Amino acid sequence: EAVNPQEYTALKLKVLEWAPKAAEAIKGKIPDGANVFLVPATLRPETMYGQTCCFVGPKLNYGLFKVDDNNYFVITERAARNMAYQGIFSKEGSIEKAADLVGSDIVGTLINAPLSLHKEGVRVLPMETVLPTKGTGVVTSVPSDSPDDFATVTELAKKADYYGIKKEWAELEIFPIIETPSYGDLCAPFLVKKLKIASPKDTKQLEEAKELAYKEGFYQGIIKVGDFKGEKVETAKPKVRAQLFEAGEAFAYSE
Numbered sequence: 538e539a540v541n542p543q544e545y546t547a548l549k550l551k552v553l554e555w556a557p558k559a560a561e562a563i564k565g566k567i568p569d570g571a572n573v574f575l576v577p578a579t580l581r582p583e584t585m586y587g588q589t590c591c592f593v594g595p596k597l598n599y600g601l602f603k604v605d606d607n608n609y610f611v612i613t614e615r616a617a618r619n620m621a622y623q624g625i626f627s628k629e630g631s632i633e634k635a636a637d638l639v640g641s642d643i644v645g646t647l648i649n650a651p652l653s654l655h656k657e658g659v660r661v662l663p664m665e666t667v668l669p670t671k672g673t674g675v676v677t678s679v680p681s682d683s684p685d686d687f688a689t690v691t692e693l694a695k696k697a698d699y700y701g702i703k704k705e706w707a708e709l710e711i712f713p714i715i716e717t718p719s720y721g722d723l724c725a726p727f728l729v730k731k732l733k734i735a736s737p738k739d740t741k742q743l744e745e746a747k748e749l750a751y752k753e754g755f756y757q758g759i760i761k762v763g764d765f766k767g768e769k770v771e772t773a774k775p776k777v778r779a780q781l782f783e784a785g786e787a788f789a790y791s792e
């Protein structure tokens with residue numbers, strides 16, 4: 538475990554329509570009409586306007602965990618334990634798993650992504666590099682500002698058949714969210730091109746791109762959309778986070 542705890546924003550992405558295999562796996566296991574959320578952990582809540590999909594590790598194991606009578610989260614068991622101890626579930630300290638799900642079963646599920654400019658919903662897609670040991674094992678995708686996310690959606694669109702997805706699920710429009718002096722307003726696509734990153738397997742260059750994007754975005758970035766349009770990322774970030782908390786669309790999660 539890390540010495541310095543990392544405080545994430547855990548975002549609630551409501552399931553609108555299950556992929557067939559996931560629907561089968563959860564059938565009869567939760568009350569009719571209960572809400573289910575995929576819950577990614579992010580360090581960049583101010584970028585959530587730019588969500589175009591949500592990633593799960595196709596080979597990872599997830600559970601459907603009970604929050605209260607009417608609400609369930611899809612996350613790793615490890616994250617569920619942490620949340621139980623952090624008082625996020627109505628029954629503090631213990632977890633209740635309603636169903637088991639493999640990442641690949643969830644792929645294709647349609648979800649609502651809070652703040653996303655894609656109001657029609659976004660899809661759950663596979664990402665091979667999702668770590669089971671970090672966050673919730675669910676990663677929301679912001680390809681405008683995350684080089685990892687941009688490299689993955691590019692790869693998915695290129696080889697949609699191989700990944701068993703519809704090409705258009707990986708090709709939602711990438712809107713500019715943050716203006717930066719050095720890399721323009723689509724920081725991640727700019728850096729992926731500049732560092733000649735060809736696939737998500739170029740881990741060394743991606744590490745560098747991630748570092749550059751984070752520093753530039755955080756210290757020099759100006760938000761281009763939403764209620765804090767025109768403000769510096771540094772000052773807008775806690776405001777977007779607070780707004781998501783107040784709307785009941787996110788909560789603090791640490792590990």
Ligand code: A2H
Nearest residue numbers: 578579580581584667668671672674676677678679682683
């Ligand atoms: B971030 P740290 Cl726009 N496996 O959110 C792999 N990556 C994971 C993960 C997991 N299990 N859980 C979370 N993450 C990602 C947004 C974002 C992120 C942007 C830019 C950079 C960025 C949209 N994706 O992260 O190791 C999540 O992606 C760059 C560091 O705890 C989360 O924030 O520092 C970040 O990694 C947490 O990484």
